[in-house]
Amino acid sequence: MAGLATTFGSGAMTNSIEEISGSEVIFVIGSNTTEAHPQIARRIIKAVDNGATLIVADPRNTVLSEFAHIHLRLNPGTDIPLLNAMMRVILREGLIDDAFIEMRTENFNSLRNTLFAQDFEALVEITGIEPSLIERAARLYASAQKAVICYCLGITQHVCGTANVESIANLAMITGHVEQDYTGVNPLRGQSNVQGACDMGALPGVFPGYQSVSDEAIREKFSRAWRTKLPEAPGLTVMDMTHEGVKNGIRAMFIMGENPVLSDPDASRVEKNLGSLDFLAVSDIFLTETAQLADVVFPAASFAEKTGTLTNSERRVQLMRKAIEPVGECRTDMEIIMAISNRMDYPMDYEEPSEVMEEIALLTPIYGGIFHDRLEHTWGIQWPCPDRAHPGTPYLHKYSFARGRGLFVPASHLPPKELPDSDYPFLLITGRTYHHYHTGGMTRASEILSREEKEAFLEMNPKDAEKNSIRNGQMVKLRSRRGEITVRTKATNRVPEGVVYTSFHFVESPVNRLTNPERDPVAKCPEYKVCAVAIEPVS
Amino acid sequence: MQMEHVPSVCCFCGCGCGLYFHVSQGRITGVSPSRNHPVSKGNLCVKGWHSYESVYSPKRLTHPLVRKNGRLVQASWDEALSITVDAFKGVLSQHGGSAIGLLSSAKCTNEENYLLQKLARAVLKTNNIDHCARL
Numbered sequence: 001m002a003g004l005a006t007t008f009g010s011g012a013m014t015n016s017i018e019e020i021s022g023s024e025v026i027f028v029i030g031s032n033t034t035e036a037h038p039q040i041a042r043r044i045i046k047a048v049d050n051g052a053t054l055i056v057a058d059p060r061n062t063v064l065s066e067f068a069h070i071h072l073r074l075n076p077g078t079d080i081p082l083l084n085a086m087m088r089v090i091l092r093e094g095l096i097d098d099a100f101i102e103m104r105t106e107n108f109n110s111l112r113n114t115l116f117a118q119d120f121e122a123l124v125e126i127t128g129i130e131p132s133l134i135e136r137a138a139r140l141y142a143s144a145q146k147a148v149i150c151y152c153l154g155i156t157q158h159v160c161g162t163a164n165v166e167s168i169a170n171l172a173m174i175t176g177h178v179e180q181d182y183t184g185v186n187p188l189r190g191q192s193n194v195q196g197a198c199d200m201g202a203l204p205g206v207f208p209g210y211q212s213v214s215d216e217a218i219r220e221k222f223s224r225a226w227r228t229k230l231p232e233a234p235g236l237t238v239m240d241m242t243h244e245g246v247k248n249g250i251r252a253m254f255i256m257g258e259n260p261v262l263s264d265p266d267a268s269r270v271e272k273n274l275g276s277l278d279f280l281a282v283s284d285i286f287l288t289e290t291a292q293l294a295d296v297v298f299p300a301a302s303f304a305e306k307t308g309t310l311t312n313s314e315r316r317v318q319l320m321r322k323a324i325e326p327v328g329e330c331r332t333d334m335e336i337i338m339a340i341s342n343r344m345d346y347p348m349d350y351e352e353p354s355e356v357m358e359e360i361a362l363l364t365p366i367y368g369g370i371f372h373d374r375l376e377h378t379w380g381i382q383w384p385c386p387d388r389a390h391p392g393t394p395y396l397h398k399y400s401f402a403r404g405r406g407l408f409v410p411a412s413h414l415p416p417k418e419l420p421d422s423d424y425p426f427l428l429i430t431g432r433t434y435h436h437y438h439t440g441g442m443t444r445a446s447e448i449l450s451r452e453e454k455e456a457f458l459e460m461n462p463k464d465a466e467k468n469s470i471r472n473g474q475m476v477k478l479r480s481r482r483g484e485i486t487v488r489t490k491a492t493n494r495v496p497e498g499v500v501y502t503s504f505h506f507v508e509s510p511v512n513r514l515t516n517p518e519r520d521p522v523a524k525c526p527e528y529k530v531c532a533v534a535i536e537p538v539s
Numbered sequence: 540m541q542m543e544h545v546p547s548v549c550c551f552c553g554c555g556c557g558l559y560f561h562v563s564q565g566r567i568t569g570v571s572p573s574r575n576h577p578v579s580k581g582n583l584c585v586k587g588w589h590s591y592e593s594v595y596s597p598k599r600l601t602h603p604l605v606r607k608n609g610r611l612v613q614a615s616w617d618e619a620l621s622i623t624v625d626a627f628k629g630v631l632s633q634h635g636g637s638a639i640g641l642l643s644s645a646k647c648t649n650e651e652n653y654l655l656q657k658l659a660r661a662v663l664k665t666n667n668i669d670h671c672a673r674l
């Protein structure tokens with residue numbers, strides 16, 4: 001997550017999950033936490049029970065917004081104006097933490113100049129929120145001793161995702177809400193091991209532990225350990241490969257456990273691009289839409305059939321254990337990778353995942369003290385953990401930021417790339433629901449979970465439904481500039497007028513045929529969250 | 540009947556709850572939350588409680604498949620692996636590593652992610668490796 005890495009020097013959650021329940025003010029922005037991160041939602045609700053104040057910024061009414069003391073129902077895609085307006089209030093009322101700004105950060109003047117150049121009333125108007133609500137939220141957040149901000153894909157999946165994150169960091173730093181327990185900035189990770197995949201260098205620009213591939217000394221270190229020459233040029237990002245791979249000179253791909261045909265925006269393009277590769281190999285537990293395009297499909301072992309570590313949102317490295325033998329002829333991805341490597345004349349002969357971990361510890365300073373035997377009788381270790389004697393790190397940036405001083409990066413409003421117009425009059429937001437997980441491959445295979453939620457629905461304000469003569473429960477055609485899908489409507493006040501919402505779990509209504517692959521220029525995160533659509537009833 | 544409880548981690552979201560698989564005669568019959576785990580504290584969400592069901596889905600792939608005459612058909616591991624390796628070797632020698640791309644998974648373990656990026660960089664000579672965290 002580029003934004004936090006720039007400002008703090010590390011892109012991970014600053015606190016532990018349990019700390020949230022001890023916070024005084026919790027500000028949740030762009031996260032439908034009860035559905036996407038149930039355990040974190042539980043801590044938030046527990047904190048509220050203990051007397052904490054909850055501020056939720058979300059265009060929709062959500063379960064969590066019902067618990068909120070202040071619900072900032074902002075217009076979709078206006079997070080920066082909201083955060084800037086809050087910071088204007090904090091500056092105006094002298095609620096900034098001067099000592100913290102002075103001792104721990106840099107570039108504050110440029111933030112202040114940017115903020116003063118923006119008109120408070122104009123900012124408030126863009127967000128569509130009552131000014132007094134923004135003022136109250138700003139005062140509550142700034143005055144608390146212990147305050148945390150939690151955010152999720154609602155913040156990062158915009159054209160301005162990186163700037164959104166930087167603005168959140170600005171708000172936390174001007175009020176000194178970073179370096180303590182119960183206090184910080186917490187990006188909530190979507191899938192189980194997103195944190196670990198990043199930590200392990202499954203990224204085009206870095207080796208494990210965020211060590212840059214462009215740094216010669218680092219390259220030299222890995223080159224010596226791996227006994228071979230390593231490529232220098234940073235690689236292509238996922239969308240450069242899935243959307244334009246062939247155009248970018250890619251001829252062969254190996255996709256392990258992902259289903260980009262369903263999960264990427266503008267899915268039809270992904271299908272076409274992957275379909276025209278010379279060669280595609282996929283390993284997965286199911287014959288996913290992506291696997292159906294492959295030349296070779298490897299049957300992978302499931303999470304219950306293998307041992308290894310996962311790193312959760314709070315940087316906790318934990319041991320997942322093999323409970324049963326793989327079904328059929330399935331093999332673990334580790335065995336598959338090793339078999340390919342051995343046949344490519346580069347021997348990989350690890351007997352156990354624990355031996356791989358030893359190599360990781362050797363080469364990755366933040367994992368330097370993490371070994372399987374240490375994880376066996378504990379609840380895991382939170383990185384950074386530089387050596388065997390180190391107990392791990394529950395919260396980050398204690399005495400100084402990972403990058404030294406925290407960097408203020410001022411931001412201005414960047415409207416979503418595609419806004420409603422007369423041809424496409426509705427703003428579509430996408431998100432996830434409680435019972436399903438990402439593209440639904442694993443969860444839909446579970447009978448009980450599918451029974452609870454059989455198909456996708458489109459949330460629509462009852463007034464909009466009436467205006468367009470759409471009955472509650474009626475099937476409608478949802479059309480964007482890129483494609484169309486059919487989906488059942490649900491009239492509900494959860495969404496404001498002019499905005500519709502749907503989830504992205506269902507193959508029958510692949511919403512990513514509609515969404516906009518326009519990307520954030522830094523994080524290369526596609527704008528999934530909002531795009532313009534037209535809606536017409538299907539008779 | 541012997542029942543074994545295997546401590547593990549739920550793999551469905553970034554919370555990372557601790558859980559126990561209940562295993563009887565080589566089959567998972569249920570899960571329960573770990574009471575002292577700092578995240579789950581005796582509690583799982585509905586996804587966690589049902590996490591193991593997908594393991595026994597009739598839709599699981601159980602053997603390798605390779606494309607022949609346009610259709611995916613059952614194959615041996617040896618055949619699937621040699622087709623893959625031949626394809627990568629061919630592209631590597633003709634076009635170099637920059638013509639190969641790999642996607643890793645936020646659903647796989649750290650060890651697997653580590654090995655895949657090592658395969659990309661050390662063996663296939665490319666930094667074209669990413670995963671879907673941005674998504």
Ligand code: SF4
Nearest residue numbers: 549551552556584587
């Ligand atoms: S049990 Fe629920 S909250 Fe816990 S890790 Fe699994 S999906 Fe996440």
